[in-house]
Amino acid sequence: MPDITLKVNGKSISQNISSNTLLSSFLRDTLNLTGTHVGCDTSQCGACSVHLDGKAVKSCSILAIQADGCEVTTIEGISDGDKLHPMQEAFRNNHGLQCGYCTPGMIMSGIKLVEENPNISESEIRKGLEGNICRCTGYNNIVKSIAEASVVMGGK
Amino acid sequence: MPDDLKTGIGASVKRKEDFRFLTGKGRYTDDINRPNQVYAYMLRSNVARGSLKLDISKAKSATGVEEIIIGKDMEVGSIPCGWQVDSKDGTPMREPAHPPIAIDDVKYVGEIIAVVIADTLDNAKSASELIDVDINPVKPVLDLKDALSDKNGFVHKSLDSNICYDWELGDSKAVDEGLSKADHITEINIRNNRLIPNAIETRCALGDYDAANDHYTLYTTSQNPHVIRLLMGAFVLSIPEHKLTVISPDVGGGFGSKIFHYAEEAIVTWVSNKIKKPVKWTSDRTEAFISDAHGRDHVTNVKLGLDKNGKFLALKVDTIANLGAYLSTFASSVPTYLYGTLMAGPYSTPAIHCNVRSVFTNTVPVDAVRGAGRPEATYVLERVVDTAARELGLNQDDIRKMNFIPPSAFPYQTPVALQYDSGQYEKTFDIALKMSKFSTFGERKEQSKKNGKLRGIGFSTYLEACGLAPSAVAGALGARAGLYETAELRVHPTGTVSVFTGSHSHGQGHETTFSQLVSDKLGIDINQVDVVHGDTSKIPFGMGTYGSRSQIVGGEAIYRATDKIIEKGKKIAAHILETDEGNIEFSDGNFKVKGTNQFKSFGEIALAAYVPHNFPHDKLEPGLDEKCFFDPPNFTYPAGCVICEVEIDPGTGELEITNLTAVDDLGKIVNPMIVEGQIQGGLAHGIGQALLENASYDDDGQLLSASFMDYAMPRADNFPHFDVSAEEICKTNTNSLGAKGCGELGTIGCPPAVINAVVDALSAVGVQDISMPATSEKIWRAINEAKNN
Numbered sequence: 001m002p003d004i005t006l007k008v009n010g011k012s013i014s015q016n017i018s019s020n021t022l023l024s025s026f027l028r029d030t031l032n033l034t035g036t037h038v039g040c041d042t043s044q045c046g047a048c049s050v051h052l053d054g055k056a057v058k059s060c061s062i063l064a065i066q067a068d069g070c071e072v073t074t075i076e077g078i079s080d081g082d083k084l085h086p087m088q089e090a091f092r093n094n095h096g097l098q099c100g101y102c103t104p105g106m107i108m109s110g111i112k113l114v115e116e117n118p119n120i121s122e123s124e125i126r127k128g129l130e131g132n133i134c135r136c137t138g139y140n141n142i143v144k145s146i147a148e149a150s151v152v153m154g155g156k
Numbered sequence: 157m158p159d160d161l162k163t164g165i166g167a168s169v170k171r172k173e174d175f176r177f178l179t180g181k182g183r184y185t186d187d188i189n190r191p192n193q194v195y196a197y198m199l200r201s202n203v204a205r206g207s208l209k210l211d212i213s214k215a216k217s218a219t220g221v222e223e224i225i226i227g228k229d230m231e232v233g234s235i236p237c238g239w240q241v242d243s244k245d246g247t248p249m250r251e252p253a254h255p256p257i258a259i260d261d262v263k264y265v266g267e268i269i270a271v272v273i274a275d276t277l278d279n280a281k282s283a284s285e286l287i288d289v290d291i292n293p294v295k296p297v298l299d300l301k302d303a304l305s306d307k308n309g310f311v312h313k314s315l316d317s318n319i320c321y322d323w324e325l326g327d328s329k330a331v332d333e334g335l336s337k338a339d340h341i342t343e344i345n346i347r348n349n350r351l352i353p354n355a356i357e358t359r360c361a362l363g364d365y366d367a368a369n370d371h372y373t374l375y376t377t378s379q380n381p382h383v384i385r386l387l388m389g390a391f392v393l394s395i396p397e398h399k400l401t402v403i404s405p406d407v408g409g410g411f412g413s414k415i416f417h418y419a420e421e422a423i424v425t426w427v428s429n430k431i432k433k434p435v436k437w438t439s440d441r442t443e444a445f446i447s448d449a450h451g452r453d454h455v456t457n458v459k460l461g462l463d464k465n466g467k468f469l470a471l472k473v474d475t476i477a478n479l480g481a482y483l484s485t486f487a488s489s490v491p492t493y494l495y496g497t498l499m500a501g502p503y504s505t506p507a508i509h510c511n512v513r514s515v516f517t518n519t520v521p522v523d524a525v526r527g528a529g530r531p532e533a534t535y536v537l538e539r540v541v542d543t544a545a546r547e548l549g550l551n552q553d554d555i556r557k558m559n560f561i562p563p564s565a566f567p568y569q570t571p572v573a574l575q576y577d578s579g580q581y582e583k584t585f586d587i588a589l590k591m592s593k594f595s596t597f598g599e600r601k602e603q604s605k606k607n608g609k610l611r612g613i614g615f616s617t618y619l620e621a622c623g624l625a626p627s628a629v630a631g632a633l634g635a636r637a638g639l640y641e642t643a644e645l646r647v648h649p650t651g652t653v654s655v656f657t658g659s660h661s662h663g664q665g666h667e668t669t670f671s672q673l674v675s676d677k678l679g680i681d682i683n684q685v686d687v688v689h690g691d692t693s694k695i696p697f698g699m700g701t702y703g704s705r706s707q708i709v710g711g712e713a714i715y716r717a718t719d720k721i722i723e724k725g726k727k728i729a730a731h732i733l734e735t736d737e738g739n740i741e742f743s744d745g746n747f748k749v750k751g752t753n754q755f756k757s758f759g760e761i762a763l764a765a766y767v768p769h770n771f772p773h774d775k776l777e778p779g780l781d782e783k784c785f786f787d788p789p790n791f792t793y794p795a796g797c798v799i800c801e802v803e804i805d806p807g808t809g810e811l812e813i814t815n816l817t818a819v820d821d822l823g824k825i826v827n828p829m830i831v832e833g834q835i836q837g838g839l840a841h842g843i844g845q846a847l848l849e850n851a852s853y854d855d856d857g858q859l860l861s862a863s864f865m866d867y868a869m870p871r872a873d874n875f876p877h878f879d880v881s882a883e884e885i886c887k888t889n890t891n892s893l894g895a896k897g898c899g900e901l902g903t904i905g906c907p908p909a910v911i912n913a914v915v916d917a918l919s920a921v922g923v924q925d926i927s928m929p930a931t932s933e934k935i936w937r938a939i940n941e942a943k944n945n
Contacts, residue, residue, distance in 0.1 A: 034183075035182070037356075037357070037408070039408075040863070044863075044865060075178075075180035076179065084178060084179070091174070095830065095832075097177055098834075098837065099406075100173070100176075100408065101184065101356045101409060103177050123873075126873040127872075129872040130872070133869050135354055135837075135841070135869070138837045141836065143877075
């Protein structure tokens with residue numbers, strides 16, 4: 001079983017893992033970071049989205065060993081103590097979540113959508129969320145949330 | 157006070173529960189692990205029908221295996237159905253045994269045939285591959301019409317038919333008379349497509365037997381943990397309630413699919429005693445597709461008789477409903493009492509008859525999905541009304557308005573059992589017509605035509621029966637449970653309050669709305685109220701959340717418990733303030749002596765109740781906890797209108813929803829932000845049914861749409877911005893606030909509006925009908941077939 005060393009939410013971690021461990025299982029089961037959710041097995045739903053070296057990735061679709069030497073940020077790592085990240089705050093302000101299960105993935109994807117396109121339009125947000133499924137909200141308020149966060153995060 | 161600081165009833169209070177969900181600290185069932193926990197893998201049948209033989213000898217000695225259970229090992233009760241429906245000849249429904257694990261034969265792809273328990277899930281899966289499975293395949297019963305006969309034999313060997321019941325509601329003779337007098341009869345055949353609920357959190361169950369105390373705990377993804385405790389404890393495993401705790405923590409969406417008692421819950425609970433270790437099972441998505449109860453799946457023939465002006469005279473509905481292979485918890489009630497009873501809709505049709513034959517097939521069990529029966533009824537009505545208008549050359553708005561039950565007719569007794577207490581259907585319709593800019597639709601249609609596109613508009617005016625349910629009525633109709641709700645309010649010595657509710661929140665925001673009720677009523681800060689749900693060891697009892705019932709039934713129980721607290725508080729205040737109880741009034745969080753400036757705050761009275769030095773001991777017990785079981789006197793009847801506008805490219809069949817407007821009369825609204833969110837989510841689910849979603853079986857009974865790659869879940873770019881207006885037009889008198897419920901409106905009202913819009917657009921090229929889901933391919937084919945004809 002190989003050792004991996006990586007940074008998760010700014011903290012260095014060295015761990016012995018079995019080589020078939022998915023990054024999502026490593027985060028949930030080994031590190032107990034259960035905010036990353038798994039909603040499918042075909043990398044469609046996006047509930048497991050995290051940031052890997054600055055890119056939004058679906059953690060169910062890569063092996064933990066592929067994250068060796070990388071920096072991983074999960075939903076637990078984006079707020080500053082009790083001060084929410086602007087994307088989290090915008091989801092709260094706009095009722096962008098209901099059951100909360102897809103929410104971590106939506107927020108992690110939303111942050112990268114805005115970072116990569118600070119003046120993102122509504123239709124670009126809708127297209128950008130193609131890899132994240134929500135059954136509760138009908139997306140209206142998710143789109144509003146990301147649009148509001150884009151303003152706070154420095155675009156427009 | 158600035159709007160964002162208002163927290164009472166009617167304020168859009170930001171949700172209290174959001175912080176944990178936004179920061180990844182939600183606690184869902186799969187987030188829970190117990191010491192020494194082992195993992196269950198459910199080996200499922202990959203054949204729809206056939207006799208079953210298993211050899212588990214090789215698998216038993218595989219690495220890490222703790223135990224392997226097959227059907228005959230688990231000698232427990234049958235998984236029960238919660239509602240007995242009788243056929244029209246008075247005979248009770250056919251109710252075949254439903255073992256948690258298949259015993260001698262399999263009846264659908266996905267049925268559990270063996271359970272492997274091992275130290276890791278990987279080891280359990282690997283061991284399952286060593287099980288020698290021998291299923292002798294038989295041609296499955298799949299088609300609903302075929303299921304009526306013995307053409308392909310019977311799904312259950314123990315039965316002499318696939319028909320569970322042949323049920324009717326309404327006056328058949330009056331309908332025949334009405335149809336014979338009609339100037340015009342519109343007749344259509346409808347298929348209501350089969351849906352898969354797909355909450356994004358898959359089901360999960362963790363059984364934990366505590367030998368020291370002979371006590372079982374089941375953690376499960378349920379919308380109603382007390383119901384699971386009752387069904388599983390009393391009927392399947394014979395565990396008395398005091399020895400069984402069921403906990404449903406944060407639940408990641410339900411949409412009906414998490415109401416029911418599933419085999420996996422009984423299996424992990426039972427095995428945890430057998431091996432004396434906690435046993436966990438988490439569904440993967442493919443398993444969810446082939447084991448979560450599906451929804452809808454009806455074929456219907458409907459006839460609407462009208463006079464020459466378009467006035468409805470009689471409605472005759474004949475439906476075959478698919479139950480799947482076994483009776484799921486509420487399966488029998490969905491196509492009957494939640495369907496036939498809604499056939500009046502908002503219309504004053506004088507004679508209605510609805511006949512339903514529900515059949516067993518070799519498919520996943522079918523039960524309630526968001527709306528449950530009411531979307532199917534609304535679809536039948538709104539499609540036949542639209543078709544009738546087209547055939548008679550009437551406007552789609554005129555035919556509806558002409559047939560609405562007028563406000564003066566309430567209370568209105570329908571010909572299909574329900575009595576509506578209130579409604580002003582034309583009002584919501586007019587608001588929606590204005591919001592959707594219906595008056596200028598012609599211009600937009602013309603513009604589309606210039607661009608080579610087809611534009612259509614579709615209406616759906618509908619009504620829902622919410623707030624399941626008056627227990628006596630439900631009981632008389634076959635329900636095997638009461639449908640009240642409970643609340644216990646513990647006022648703590650310093651005046652803060654814990655609310656224990658039998659309702660369950662899996663996205664609905666109860667922690668916020670229920671806190672609003674208590675805060676508003678008792679005049680205390682919303683942050684001094686906490687809401688506890690989802691744990692049978694903490695909450696007195698509960699029937700859970702479904703049928704848009706939480707605010708109406710669960711919220712009312714909370715509201716009434718606060719009344720009891722105020723009543724008791726008045727007695728304590730009268731004693732302390734040395735006056736008669738009749739002189740005390742309660743407002744703004746204070747017990748005041750009328751006409752004076754003397755008062756005691758709510759906190760002071762709470763403290764006096766728990767430190768009863770100066771207390772009316774001769775009249776009262778100390779403490780300030782109150783409980784309420786509320787059983788509603790009637791259903792509530794929210795109603796509204798969805799208007800959908802579509803634009804279709806005739807060359808490709810590509811469809812865009814350009815506008816979607818929904819206006820609902822919901823009675824009193826506690827939190828408009830949350831209510832609008834519920835409506836938006838329902839609309840998306842409804843559009844999903846109308847345009848995208850379809851559970852599809854091949855001729856061998858294999859589910860072809862068993863992943864998110866094959867089953868089209870709606871995505872953000874499938875929708876426009878929705879224009880939603882939640883109105884407070886008529887309050888109901890069945891609860892103190894006058895609230896009517898909102899959770900299912902979108903899925904009920906939306907699908908026919910979308911399909912009516914598609915048919916309206918396509919009528920320009922000669923297409924008269926299209927079935928759900930109206931995919932681009934189907935639209936393209938319909939256009940080309942019409943051209944060729």
